[in-house]
Amino acid sequence: MDKPYVMGVDIGGTNTEFGVVDARGQIQYRGKISTAAYDTAEEYVAALAPALGELINEAGGKEKFVGIGIGAPNSNYYTGCMEFAPNVVWAKKGVIHLADMIKEATGLPCALTNDANAAAMGEMKYGAAIGMDNFIMITLGTGVGSGIVIGEKLVYGADGFAGELGHMVVRPHNGRLCGCGRCGCLETYASGPGIARTAREMLEAGWDEKENRERSLLRDISDREITAEDVSLKAAQGDELSLMVYDYTGKILGEAFANIVTFSSPQAIILFGGPSKAGKLIMDPVGKYMKQNMLQVFKNRETGDCKTKLLFSELKGAEAAILGASALAWDFNKTSV
């Protein structure tokens, strides 16, 4: 191949990580700068561009590169802009034409999308979705994001912002207040903080103090400090309440996935991110409730199983964000910029 590399850039609220990626999904060179240390997008790009340039030179120069792919919050693929991204200092209050700025500074074509869409692209190029043309990526973390692929293409929607399944309202009555200002969003239950909140609510209600249940191991941790990881650790030790937290989370996710399947009947729903590392603890209840709630036509007539598979991401955690972002850039091989 003429151009063996793409650059993947993952912009988080605190740091920006980037790497030179080859077609098999190996990160050959990598680097990092601060995101938060700059007041304006101009200053940020003035720091990022030479850092990228350094890696580009190490890898043999610009002519070896198909392009640059960027994953960043509140990003619009169509416009190449970050729009009012609350967690990024220099993108909080306006529309930043980031793809154009980086293209100009580096001389390479540049595409931008949000983190969950980037993860979906990465999964299709290097991970569990290789060979699939219809799947949905669900990213569980501080929030819940999604990337929807139909016909081998990401669904961006009319405005570039499609795929916000974390903000499907799954509890229209008495739902939890969400950061978006509405109530009952999937994210308030299935994100890391959502899982921790379920645990806290159950402890507060004294779930483990009733009907001869065992005192929860989570009571050894100060209430306000409980995290989804704690719940996962205690559940792995057989803590009844922690297991019940996963059952509840699985019910919410399983119901939501059954609804999502009525939309695009995907080959697979792929779980990604911190809380998905609980493995079977989360996957088993999600699978159980997804099956219980699935419309008949989306089940195999003989086995009764859901046609849509439930899978874990196969991108390695630390590298996933860079790989995902980089996958965007391979498309410059297909289409003109």
Add this chain to the structure above:
Amino acid sequence: MDKPYVMGVDIGGTNTEFGVVDARGQIQYRGKISTAAYDTAEEYVAALAPALGELINEAGGKEKFVGIGIGAPNSNYYTGCMEFAPNVVWAKKGVIHLADMIKEATGLPCALTNDANAAAMGEMKYGAAIGMDNFIMITLGTGVGSGIVIGEKLVYGADGFAGELGHMVVRPHNGRLCGCGRCGCLETYASGPGIARTAREMLEAGWDEKENRERSLLRDISDREITAEDVSLKAAQGDELSLMVYDYTGKILGEAFANIVTFSSPQAIILFGGPSKAGKLIMDPVGKYMKQNMLQVFKNRETGDCKTKLLFSELKGAEAAILGASALAWDFNKTSV
């Protein structure tokens, strides 16, 4: 144009209607046979094919036709099969290779899909969605169906059955029992029978007998006979309870549409079918609650309005099903069969 016509066939449980359609969506010739009078698919096709042949000859012969498009319940575009269609005598208990059978009997290429998908195709070719590449058709009738278009293509999903939004569960707690065997499906609230049921429930609860409200005009109709059309007529006369039925229906639909937008962020959601004929009575509350429940990013930043438009179908009622089915067949111009 070489081949100026397509044939549209609409298979209902009772009758099958068909027509010769030109590129502007004019039905030039039309016909009808019984669906229910035949015991086997073979007998049905043996009756349908000559009836289609007659119109084809009137229109100048096979060489004038691009192909045949069929809209039918429980139909799979990928396989060309009707599968276990509960309301069609000869398709109740198995998989009928209908597209192949009709192709063989007529010598014309033939495509098959369900009614709601056909309606979406019709809308894109001849109706309110001309020029759109991303919209969702919601068909309100005995049930609630949907046809989802993304990138100018119908979303069929991995198995050919995508787009069952009538079976999104919108009330996970204490939802109404649905014909599908689950509870809380959109269809149990927003279909014609669902709207009538809301009215009956409000009458039974004596909604109009409380707090100095006026006695509902619906009380002049025997409880079990109330239809969505009655509700629409009485609401148009200012009946408070009937208006409240539309407010409730609008809340359910508006919330569901806000959820649907998080998936594909469409340019428009288009309402089709009997209950949508209530016009402003249904559209105003749907619009109100859709806006109330819409995630900020899917609203226009200046006006606060939803980016996704809410529209009525522009296909004429009686002809819509034939037009929709016929629209499928134009695709034979683009792709090989």
